[in-house]
Amino acid sequence: MIPCSNRIQEILEWVNGDCIADxxxxxxxxxxxxxxxxxxxxxxxxxxxxxxxxxxxxxxxENNLEDFVSCCLLDGIQGLAFDVDQIIICGxxxxxxxxxxxxxxxxxxxxxxLSCHKDDFALRKYLKDNNIHILREKMIYDNxxxxxxxxxxxxxxxxxxxxxxxHFGMHMIMNSTYxxxxxxxxxxxxxxxxxxxxxxxxxxxxxIKEIRNQRIS
Numbered sequence: 001m002i003p004c005s006n007r008i009q010e011i012l013e014w015v016n017g018d019c020i021a022d023x024x025x026x027x028x029x030x031x032x033x034x035x036x037x038x039x040x041x042x043x044x045x046x047x048x049x050x051x052x053x054x055x056x057x058x059x060x061x062e063n064n065l066e067d068f069v070s071c072c073l074l075d076g077i078q079g080l081a082f083d084v085d086q087i088i089i090c091g092x093x094x095x096x097x098x099x100x101x102x103x104x105x106x107x108x109x110x111x112x113x114l115s116c117h118k119d120d121f122a123l124r125k126y127l128k129d130n131n132i133h134i135l136r137e138k139m140i141y142d143n144x145x146x147x148x149x150x151x152x153x154x155x156x157x158x159x160x161x162x163x164x165x166x167h168f169g170m171h172m173i174m175n176s177t178y179x180x181x182x183x184x185x186x187x188x189x190x191x192x193x194x195x196x197x198x199x200x201x202x203x204x205x206x207x208i209k210e211i212r213n214q215r216i217s
Contacts, residue, residue, distance in 0.1 A: 001033055001036060001037060002029055002032055002033050002036070002059065002063065004029040004030075004033065005142060005143075006140065006142045007090075007091075007115075007140060007142040007143075007147060008029050008030055008033075010138070010140045010142075010149060011030055011088065011090055011113065011115060011149060012030060012033055012034060012037070012039070014113055014136075014138075014149065014151050015030065015034045015039050015040060015086065015088065015113065016039060016040075016086065016111070017040055017084070017085045017086025017111055018040060018041050018042065018085055019040065019041065019042045019043065019044075019081075019083045019084050019085055019086075020034060020040045020042075020043045020044070020084065020085075020086045020087070020088060021043065021044040021046055021072075021077070021080055021081070021084045021086075021087050021088065022043065022044070022045055022046060022088045023046050023047075023074075023076060023077060023087060023088065023089045023100060024046070024047055024048075024052070024089065024090070024091060024092055025045035025046055025047050025052060025053070025056050025071075026047075026052050026055065026056070026091070027052075027055045027056060027058075027059050028045035028055070028056035028057075028059045028060060028069065028071075029059065030088055030090070031043035031044070031045050031069055031088075032045075032059050032060060032063055032065055032069060035065055035068045035069060036063065036065075040086075041068070042068055042069075042083070043068065043069045043070075044069070044070050044071075044072050044080070044081060044084065045057075045060070045069055045070070045071050045072070046071075046072045046073075046074045046077075046080070047072075047073065047074070048073070048074065048075050048076070050073065053071045053072075053073060056069075056071050057071050075103075076099070076100035076101075076103055076104060077100055077101070077103070077104030077105075078103055078104055080104065080105075084110075085109075085110065085111060086110075086111040086112070086113060087110065087111070087112050087113070088112075088113045088114075089101075089112070089113070089114050089115075090113070090114065090115035090116075090149070091115065091117070092116065092117070093116055093117060093118050093119050094116035094118060094119030094120050094121075094122050094123035095119045095122055095123075097114055097116055097123055098122065098123060098126045101126070101130075101132075102126075106130075106132070106154045107154060108154055108155065108156055109153065109154060110153070110154040111151075111152070111153050112132065112150075112151075112152040112153070112154070113149070113150070113151055113152070114149070114150045114152060115147050115148065115149045115150065116147070116148070117145065117147055120148050120169075121166055121167050123150070124150075124161065124165070124166045124170065125166055127150075127152060127159075128158060128159055128161050128166070129158075131154065131155050131156060131157060131158055131159075132152050132153070132154050132155070132159075133152060133153050133154075133155050133159040134150050134151070134152050134159065134161070134170040134171060135151045135152060135153055135171065136151045136171045136172075136173065137149060137150050137151070137169045137170055137171055137172040137173070138172065138173040138175070138177075138178070139169065139172065139173075139175075139177050139178040139181045140177060141177050141180070141181075146177075146181045146184070148169055148172075150170075162210070163207060164207035164208075164210040164211050164214075165211070167204065167207050168182065168185070168207060168208060168211050169211070172211075182208050182211065182212065185204070185208060186205055186208045189201045189202075189204045189205050189208075190205065193205075
């Protein structure tokens, strides 16, 4: 396995497509490790800029993966090969991920592995509104920040998601990292309420309580 960050290792745990596409590939660590770990048979390292693709090409060549991984200069997922069955979009904002998905062709049964560093509510709302089901989520902590990872599949009907889950995660794995994240968010909104008494912040605290109660019941 190629050495990589904790965030990439967590993403790799949920890579399971025969043919994957890593959008915004950077050094292509995700797609190359997926091939080396026998999680995938084929992959595409995709980016909108040539610089990251040059870095990806170096990783591919160094690990003798030229027959398994191809570099693609693409604007998001526009023009993506039709044999891809899992798209990976991680390491960017939720609204940029929404923009990428909205401009591409998504077919029934396509798997999506998504991770954003902000605007996760907006991302979940978009998925709900576009028949993309969240199968599971996990929260990771890397370099001082919390990041949700969403394992999704394109369906032909909407998924029922509560407001609490839209804000704080759908089918989230309840581990120590997620519990710490909920504690962090609750304390954040409690501190805000001491300065600004607005109902939307109290609502967030109630959503967190709802999430915790769901796990207990």
